Amino acid sequence: MTIRRVGVVGLGTMGAGIAQVSVQSGFETIGREVSEELGERGRATIDRYLSRGVEKGRMTDVERDAALGRLKLTTELAELADCDLVIEAVLEELDLKREVFAVLDRVTRPDAVLATNTSALSVAEIAEAAERPDRVVGMHFFNPAPVLPLVEIVRAPRSSDAAVEAAFAWAEQAGKQPVRCNDTPGFIVNRILIPLLNDCVRVLDEARVEPTDMDKAMTNGAGWPLGPCGLIDLIGIDVHVHASEALHGKLREPRMAPPERLLQMQEAGDLGRKTGRGFYEYEGR
Numbered sequence: 575m576t577i578r579r580v581g582v583v584g585l586g587t588m589g590a591g592i593a594q595v596s597v598q599s600g601f602e603t604i605g606r607e608v609s610e611e612l613g614e615r616g617r618a619t620i621d622r623y624l625s626r627g628v629e630k631g632r633m634t635d636v637e638r639d640a641a642l643g644r645l646k647l648t649t650e651l652a653e654l655a656d657c658d659l660v661i662e663a664v665l666e667e668l669d670l671k672r673e674v675f676a677v678l679d680r681v682t683r684p685d686a687v688l689a690t691n692t693s694a695l696s697v698a699e700i701a702e703a704a705e706r707p708d709r710v711v712g713m714h715f716f717n718p719a720p721v722l723p724l725v726e727i728v729r730a731p732r733s734s735d736a737a738v739e740a741a742f743a744w745a746e747q748a749g750k751q752p753v754r755c756n757d758t759p760g761f762i763v764n765r766i767l768i769p770l771l772n773d774c775v776r777v778l779d780e781a782r783v784e785p786t787d788m789d790k791a792m793t794n795g796a797g798w799p800l801g802p803c804g805l806i807d808l809i810g811i812d813v814h815v816h817a818s819e820a821l822h823g824k825l826r827e828p829r830m831a832p833p834e835r836l837l838q839m840q841e842a843g844d845l846g847r848k849t850g851r852g853f854y855e856y857e858g859r
């Protein structure tokens with residue numbers, strides 16, 4: 575199926591980024607927020623990022639205005655009726671996502687593809703809320719969505735080939751690097767990266783290593799572009815702890831559980847770049 579019109583449910587961190595990717599790639603896009611005020615906030619975020627692109631010479635102001643002109647806002651899920659692809663990016667709560675999918679299933683055409691951007695929930699459990707779970711897939715973008723190329727296209731047991739391939743093809747058209755995988759906890763990257771980052775944090779204490787030396791070790795010895803402590807600060811300690819707990823809850827491997835040191839940082843409110851302090855201090859963030 576050809577995707578022309580895209581719906582994005584939730585214009586928070588991920589949803590605004592996904593809507594930006596969509597309008598920038600030429601797709602008519604309708605973003606749904608719970609209030610007009612939040613919708614406008616999402617639009618302002620997109621405007622800000624696109625305008626930064628103009629300042630840096632990556633696009634012209636005419637291109638920015640055209641991209642913004644492709645974004646419509648609504649507070650009603652029913653207004654996504656004409657979309658060929660709807661990507662859901664609401665809070666990571668199973669009941670909420672299931673509610674959204676039950677409505678989307680009713681209001682959209684039967685051949686529309688419905689995708690969830692969940693990081694850690696089961697796509698199959700979300701899809702069960704729809705009468706036609708065959709058209710539900712996972713589309714797991716990475717933060718920031720306009721910058722990071724990867725999208726994991728997640729096949730749940732009942733996802734149809736047509737839905738998986740339509741989502742994959744759209745991600746490619748939107749300039750992304752999609753990969754296919756099955757619906758397993760953490761999909762590909764988080765399944766590997768979360769326990770690995772947790773190991774790095776445990777080594778800080780076990781081997782009495784300073785964060786700067788850990789990052790020096792992994793950038794110079796393992797070729798990482800960014801050290802693990804800098805990376806966790808960028809992800810946000812709270813986001814990483816939440817993802818670790820979700821993965822540990824499903825796989826029960828001790829390495830998946832968040833290390834005590836991260837729990838203490840979370841408790842102290844040292845959440846990384848966003849609070850100005852994590853493993854490192856950040857001024858003028």
Ligand SMILES: NC(=O)c1ccc[n+]([C@@H]2O[C@H](COP(=O)([O-])OP(=O)(O)OC[C@H]3O[C@@H](n4cnc5c(N)ncnc54)[C@H](O)[C@@H]3O)[C@@H](O)[C@H]2O)c1
Nearest residue numbers: 584585586587588589608663664665666691692693715717
């Ligand atoms: N932030 C990340 O690094 C990241 C990366 C990949 C995937 N994800 C996933 O993306 C999804 C969204 O995460 P985010 O970081 O953008 O969160 P966010 O908090 O920035 O945005 C949450 C969105 O949910 C909406 N929302 C809240 N309550 C709602 C309700 N009752 N009904 C409908 N919508 C409601 C909000 O209006 C907002 O648009 C989650 O499933 C998360 O796991 C996040």
